[in-house]
Amino acid sequence: MDSMMMDMMKSMPADKMMGMNMAMMQECIETCSAAAMAATMCADSGMGADMGKCSSMCSNMMDVATTMMRMMMRPMGYDMASMHAMMMACIEMGKACSAECMMHADMDEHCRMCAKACDAMVMACEKAMKSMAMA
Known part of the structure; x- marks a missing residue:
C-alpha cells in the first residue's frame, strides 16, 4: 500500500477501527x-477447456479477495462479526x-504464481484475524 493510502487509513477515527x-x-x-x-x-490465461474448474476457482478468488480488501478500507462500517466471517471466507x-x-503448477507458471499469492494472502488474513480476536 502506498504511503498516501496508509496515511488515509491512519486518518480514520481510531474508535472506529475496533482494535x-x-x-x-x-x-x-x-x-x-x-x-x-x-x-x-x-x-x-487461456488454459483450455480442461482447466474450467481452475479458471472458475480463480475468478471466485478474485471476487472474494477484492471484497475483503474493500471491506477493510471502510473502517467506519466495521462490524466485527461480519469482518470475521469475511476473513474466514x-x-x-x-x-x-x-x-x-498447485495441481497445475508444474505445467503452468501462472498457476504456480497464483497459488503463491493465495498462500501469502491466507497467511496475512490469519494474522489479521488473530489480532482481531485479541482486540
Whole structure:
C-alpha cells in the first residue's frame, strides 16, 4: 500500500477501527490485492477447456479477495462479526484456489504464481484475524 493510502487509513477515527492492527490490516489489504490480480490473470490465461474448474476457482478468488480488501478500507462500517466471517471466507477460498492451482503448477507458471499469492494472502488474513480476536 502506498504511503498516501496508509496515511488515509491512519486518518480514520481510531474508535472506529475496533482494535484492528494497522500494520496487519495493511499487509492483508496488500496481499488481497496481489491475490486478486494473480487470480484474475490466471483465470484469463487461456488454459483450455480442461482447466474450467481452475479458471472458475480463480475468478471466485478474485471476487472474494477484492471484497475483503474493500471491506477493510471502510473502517467506519466495521462490524466485527461480519469482518470475521469475511476473513474466514477469504482464507478458505484462498486455500481452495491455491490447492487447485498447485495441481497445475508444474505445467503452468501462472498457476504456480497464483497459488503463491493465495498462500501469502491466507497467511496475512490469519494474522489479521488473530489480532482481531485479541482486540
